[in-house]
Amino acid sequence: MKDAPILVVDDDPDALDIVQTFLESQGYRVVTASSGREALAKLEELRPALVLLDVMMPEMDGWEVSRTIKNHPTLSGIRVVMLTARGEFADKQEGLRAGADDYIVKPIRLDELGQKVKRNLEAGRRAA
């Protein structure tokens, strides 16, 4: 069976492009969404192993998307990694409440992105 894809959600097309290009170069299958709603609409069908979620998005922010995923009866097993512009403690606490599994501080460093994606996918497989 083909590996489940990674869903990257960000309203900034440049950020999406960088993350997608990098992850694809590492051999992952990547699908993108440019809003929280689009991401949620794609989740059911896509069943990604991991969602990389930007916090600051108009309409529906990353926390809300994360909460929706983690409270969903069948989607709650999906790993959620937040892309946050700040590394503040308050943000992490919010992430905890939203059920996130990990976070990456923006601007993204590609080596960190690679490591975090790898270990979250591994943790996801272990937990399954």
Add this chain to the structure above:
Amino acid sequence: MRIVVWAQDETLRRAIDDFAAEHDAEVIDATGQTAKKLLDELRTAPNLLVIESGAIPIAELRAEASASGTALVVACHDTPQCEAAALANADEWILLPVQPDELRIRLRTAQDRAEGVTTRRRAEETVQLLRYEELLYDRLTGFPTLPVMIQRARELLDARGELTILYIHFVWFSKIEEIYGWQRLDDVLEASADAVREFYARERMNGDGAMLLAHIADDDFILFTHVPPDPEQADRRLRALTTRLEGFLRARIEEQHGEEIAALCGIYVGTSTVFRNPKIRTERLIYRSIREAADAARGAEAWELTHKVADLKATLREGAVYMEYHPIIDTQTEAIYGYEALARGIRRSLRSPEVLFEVAEEANLIWELSRLLRQRAVQGIKSQLRKDQFLFLNVDPHDFDDPVFRDLQPEDLGIEDPGRLVFEITERTAIRDYPRFQTYLTAFRERGFRFAVDDAGSGYAGLGSIANLAPDYIKLDISLISNIDTNFLKQNLVETMVQFAEGQGVRVVAEGVERREEFETVRDLGVHLTQGFLFHRPGRRAIPA
């Protein structure tokens, strides 16, 4: 049938189209038209005119609608608009967004009224009726099924001459969310709703075809049923039904969420029976009866609280509490570092410490209870503690308002080394006056006592209280610890806490460690102490070395 519509709201337009299709009616779209145009339309005597509130003053249309026998229905965005519509003598009103079921009934009632099948109500009477609806609406942010239910209840009442209402009132001891987290609370609420539905389905299967169920607010429900005409028999059957209902719900919650959570839930059923009375409007009878049943359910709650308060007073008089001690483990050596004392009531109704404290708060007996528990906690384990072990006692910020506690000396508790006693500050309520609170803490420190911040990372106990209380221990809440082995965000947070603690000479305790993987993770992150079912459950005495 012909329906004239002035509406921009999509739900309303769609619901009217559906209604028209069902009734083979013609819809005339007048959206955007002026009052004058609408008056022209009215002269063609359509059966219904539905307008969105705010479009055209209702008063301008009222006379013409009456003259042509057209039922006037106003769709409103909020309840004040409903009230205005009622006062302007609209035949019926509906709240947006529209539920098709509700609209159907509202349109039919409006027509009945316009055609004089039902006597036209006086405006004030209508407003009063609206207030009954609002009473129920109020508590429940939109309750579209209520009018639907009332309509069916009316049919039942008309057919049988009487109707019995069971009002099911759930009470959750408020701390459930803080202790177990909101997801857990949601689960429990859902389970209780499911249990009510299941009970309803079962009883209906048993032949009581006349039952009806409605959901009010988050956690209250209404059941309609009918009982035999013989009053004595009716009374007995109703009591049996109520007992069965309460028992069923309690068993379900216990089954799915355990005894501990079930103990935090109160289930109260109030009943009320309506008899048909041609002199009084049926809706009013029913609404009034729902309120009676709700009052009865709340009365049952108050009655039970009175009993619990009496139980608590007896408990305090007799000292009918016992202590359990939960070991705290040194993460490096895995030896027992100390114990946290946990209070339990001997009476079943007061077994859970949360209930114990909530009742004490209600009865203003918190200080008395806390004093008893402190004495008991120390007495119960003093002689068993090794010289190097610590005793952790829970205190509430409010305890510092008690002069007896404020002036507490080590000898009052009969202990030699106050440094072995750690007060865990549990923020059940937010601390408002930090400067004053800090002077109390300083005085305690000068007497040699130590402090811990309990449940850090949950509820009120955030970074602020850690900074303000400058504790000797930080106890990390279970929500931060569960599944920490696979959650990197939690790992990072705990790591930050440990780094901070090391710099301040503070020790970190991980609460709720249940799995070996969780233990190893927190140990590797540098957490000093752990507490949880992985090593020990709370017990009545210290564990022998």
